[in-house]
Amino acid sequence: MNNARPATVIILGGLRVGLPPLCRRAIPLHRPRVSPHTSASIPCRRQSTAPPATRPSGYTEIAQPPRRPTTQGRPKKNPPAGRLLKGPEDEGSAQEKINSITAHASTGRLYELLRIEASIGDFQKVEGYAECLMSKHKEAPNMRIYSALILANVNPLGSIASVTDYIRQLRADGFDLDNIACHDILKVLAVHPDYLLRSEILEYMQEKWLQLNEAGRHDLVAGYLRDNSFEMALDEVDHMKGEGITIRAWLYDMLIYALCKRGEFDEVLRVLEGRIADGDDNISTLLWNYLLDTSSAACHYELSTYVWKKRVQTSYISPPLGVHLNVLTAAARQGDTRLATDVFAKLSSRSIVFEPIHYELLVEAYVNAGDIDTALSVMCVMQESKLIPTARMTRSLLKYMGKDEDKLNEVFESLRSMAHYGKGVPTAALNVVIEGAIYQSNLEKAVEFYKTLHEICPSGANIDTFNELLRGCHYSKRKDLALLLASELLALGLKPDQLTYDRMLLVCTQEDDYEDALLYYREMRIMRVDPRNGTLLLLVKTMVKKGDGRVFAVVNDMEGRGGDIRANVNRIKIWIQRNWVGDKEVMERGLWGED
Template structure:
């Protein structure tokens, strides 16, 4: 008895993919199906009549997928269908079997090829006499995943054509209702993950619940993706965590998309939370290892984490990606990471950032070294921080008060039971000077400023006395400005006069802050005449050498001078007010009111522009007031070179 033949159909090919296919199955028919062929002797008129009769046999007629109420995603008839070819044998789709056309239809919908899916549907309906069914509509719904051709409105239009919202057995226009099955719902959810529509997605989920259709893990991934697109981050993350807790498969692309979207909208902490979830899933699958992301996503996480000053997250990304050499961050990201390391005192991280920058031959500037100094200070390594300052000085990088500002903030923090930090810093600088290294004056100025901030004026004076032996450049104008501030706080006018005289002997040019603080010292020590003399000299001194703009005190100092003149019943307050109003468009109302109340109104109107000098001359000529004691420092300031230069330029 001959062996029983077997049928090499689709089920057999699925169960036994390695079995050689039969020639009848592998060979693609090169002719149209027999049902559509006319006898050879039929004329063209008879062929056209037979085709029309076959089309009329369809209950949907010739208008399907092109009539007004159907989704009009294309136009034309079979004659204008694009000749899409099979990728294997380059055969037009119109010559394939019905079974293969359905296969191509599902593939075109999955790839988002809407035009191709619509063309295949027209072939099936008009050429093969197939009635519109769920397979066709599911493929069209699936094709809306295309970012170009798909929209949520088109999805609604197709669902309306299927009669999704219609009650009973008929849809719009009397057309038979086509039920949406589980696969169709999943196709809609996938399209809504690209084109989010919260209301439509809710209706689909409620429809699935009413029909007892299960939401597959793939569909849950699409629901989360749609929530992320709609910026419903809390709901999306809650559902994501619930899926992980129930051990539902979470696609890798969903986690990557979640991180990108969260980073885009500034939810950096939540993005790193998703990264931890992905790392947890990866460890659960493989037992070891970390999350696998693209280099672009790792770089974005590092950049955003460093900008947000997220220390743990930034260090984690740097350790597992940058240190092994997998990721090469940009220079801006390296600066942000260096700022994170400086804030938290992570010397190892800061040193590794410098390693990366050195490999790309970056020219280090003040910004890099300042962050490194702050890193060592936050790590409580004062010697290393001062050593970095000396390295900057040796490489001819300018060091000023701003560069040493982190050092000042560190030195002024007084801890009970700990020795004086300014003195400790001075001792370290002395050791550096003994070993032959150059010490910048700005570093010693920071020590003096910290002592004054701690209200240790005598300690600041002691540091100033040894400044000449530590720094070969000697004190500068900023040094004396800091000391004048200490004299004002301690009300030590005699020390201020001594320092002013020494400043003249060193040939240092006073600036606006020097005069302003000397005026403040005199006012706090109730020396109005000396304060006015410094004010007059300040108004005769140019801001810069060769400039026509003269110095002027700060607003509070100006107001303090006028208030003291009013209190002393000194008419020079009128001239001060006029000069003050020329530079301050909105003076404090209380000052002007006090001066008007104390002096006559005519004095405010008739006073000459140089009233201050005129009143002073008149007062000296009439012998009013006692003789003013002028120290050697004041004589040097008032009759010195700066006042003469200022008067000549004016």
């Protein structure tokens, strides 16, 4: 028979608490109370090692004489700082201190000390005071002692198993959990989470009409957070604020850290704004730094901006350089030029030597804000600072132009205007305009832009300029223009790179007469430069369709290369065997070396 209970929602002292379904039979938390005392003598301590017998729900135990709460096997107090193990001398000195205190302390004072030490989780002192109360002061076991023993499990070495053991013992002694004990259990659950026990305690408090006080509700939220029940924790905090309860700083901190760890930065910002709106602005510098670090690393613009304006602009905190770069990245993506320039100002005040990545992000910020003139001006300033802009810096400009010819012309006219006023326009800025024209399948306009390059860019064309034009020649199948460009780049004294050769090879392979392609391929082999895999496969397919036996030399070169192309040589040979249109004997000798 399935004893699992469905999830319920109860109202506890005006508090809505969601209870998850129970998947096992829990410890009964309410039994008919028996007489608390049947003997004036103090019974001997005993500890059962056998597991408790399973009983049906609602059972009633036979009344027994009260026993001393069993503390054997409980964890002891943590060793002092810097000590991994606690030696006999520590135990002895602690016991001597307990003896000196209990020698002259009154019963009332011992109960006060018992509660104080329980709240900090000092097992040894709690057990010592409890033992003194029952043996020397003839106190019978009572809920004040049981509550202290339960509360002592707030120690990191405590456990829910110890709590449930004490619940069994106090039930056996005829006691019921009172309001203090229930709150103590919730406090322990805030350290050692157990959602089943928490649900049972809340149900019990509802049945007994026990009110959950403010401290208990704080412990309840802490337990939810330790149990990763973030939605329930946030709902409870909202209900507490709605009822006018002041949320304590430690719970706010715990909530913010937990949400940041989970990456819920929208909720973090909401909680943070609510906390400050409630007048609690006493937030530690450590937490502010943590918020800025985690939110900027995740490029969460809203939270990063909020913390930056609250604490960095006002010079309350000075984050490390990596955090500055993260905030600059978030600002660039959102096009927040004010935040981006403020980051630059902060870096400049620390005498930082700016790197290309800083300028790249600043350019991206202005482009995303639609301020193209300023974005291009930043590139000019970068060149004046002896940092040559590269194609990487212009990706945001290329994305901005896209397929829009008007935006392409806008960028070009802006460059021409800067050159007219004597600004040194970097070559990379005009290269991206040429690249944009190629992307828009307008090779003629790209060539027109190239013809104006010597007027706009003092440094003239570079190899990237010709590589972009050759890409356009490949797309437009303009071998004639590609050969002219190849002659011009040599006349300018530029050295072709691997991409230049590769694109010339692509252009020439598209023609029926691919002899020029083979010439470029031989030149690449002499220079020990390899074509890209796709280019090499295109050359092989073109030669196979013509039955050109020189293809086998290319295949042999593939076997000498590394990477994917070498791993697929056998598959390429099989494809050649199936698609060969020339002499079969030539093919067999070329592929397999057969006579």
